[in-house]
Amino acid sequence: MLTNPDFADEFDIAPYREYDPLLKQQYTNLMSGNWAWKQAQDVIVADDPQTDGAMYCPLILGTDKTTVSVAMGQNEYHPVYMSLGNVWNNVRRAHRNAILIIAFLSIPKTEKRYANDSRFRLFRRQLFHASLAEILNPLRPFMLKPDITCCPDEHFRRVIYGLGPYIADYMEQIVVTAIVQNWCVTCHTQRQHLEDLCKGFNVRTREHAKSLARVCNRKYLWDTYGIINDILPFSDDLPHADIHELMAGDLLHQVIKGCFKEHLVDWVFAYIILEHGETVGHGIWGQIDRRLAAVPTFPGLRPFHQGRDFKQWTGDDSKGLMKIFLPAVVNFIPPDMTRAIKYFMEFCYLVRRSIQTEDTVARITHCLERYHHYRQIFVTTGVRPEGFSSLPLQHSAFHYPHHIRQFGAQRALLVHYRVKAYQSCEGTMAALK
16 A cells, blocks of 8 residues: 555645644544644654654554355454555545455354353453454564655655554444443443533543553452453554554444434334334334335435335445434424434534534534433433433544544544445455355
């Protein structure tokens, strides 16, 4: 990827700060974020003649355990894919060889009676981290000492590599960060307080986790901090890498398919059943499906000829439903429920922008605050009588303003990687067979 001449005019050799005409900072590519700026200052030390003036090259990694069914049958694969943080987001979004699968992780299996055994789960997680550490081991010497490499513009530069943002859905995130399920992987918010509005959160760090491990026992770490002390994360052996700082948001699985499709949409239909009963409620469901099916053909609108009643939802299906869902249900839900959906959908569209400014980040925060206020309607109507503490995906939305300032525009960086991964899985495995 570094020597690909196609990237010559769409490649950053150094972090930068970008401002709009009103002199407000704006965020686009990864190298325009605050994280890349700080990381280069920490890694490219001017006092060291070996690293002074070197080009910092962050590696964007991601993992996604998936089932490939189109060409390969019901087979599970665990691909590891990589991209360069120096490449512009539009290149990565267009899949111009800016995302590559570099490995397939082993998926250990056992008899059903041992599947939930704590020792087997520990072995499976430690194998995951040991595999990633081995995969990145060839680059480790060049994370401290520059490697002379030809760049896309055909200039040779001294390159220092580093671990960049890590992309994964929530279930992968808790494995990567060695955090207990239903805890936040980014901040120290207690599991029972995840539904509270997140302001001024304390970011987790590996140094803090190691300090706690020296004075606290395993059970206390698990119950009080949500830390799994038995696992050594792969990033601990890499210089200038803190896996908690590098966990970036996953728009597709956390926000679009998670918070919107699996939460809000399902909660609306659960409310209709609670309010009107089974018979009338299913009749209203039928009316909503007919409204969804009646949407006229138009560029950018996805047809739902059978309403929402089909088995497997893709990311494109969920994004298509988001465009037409509110008009279809507005007559059947309370005003506060409409407002909650409205503010969350506005949040979704704002975080998917390719260019973010401080004004849009402030608007994102405002939408989250209003959504946090109006979503209480799901508690008062009995849809979520237990609240939202058990939903870390809902809590993760409050970290998106921080992610944007750190890593740039989230949509261009993080949404489209899985399409490439799925295509590469099927093509690569078919070629191997």
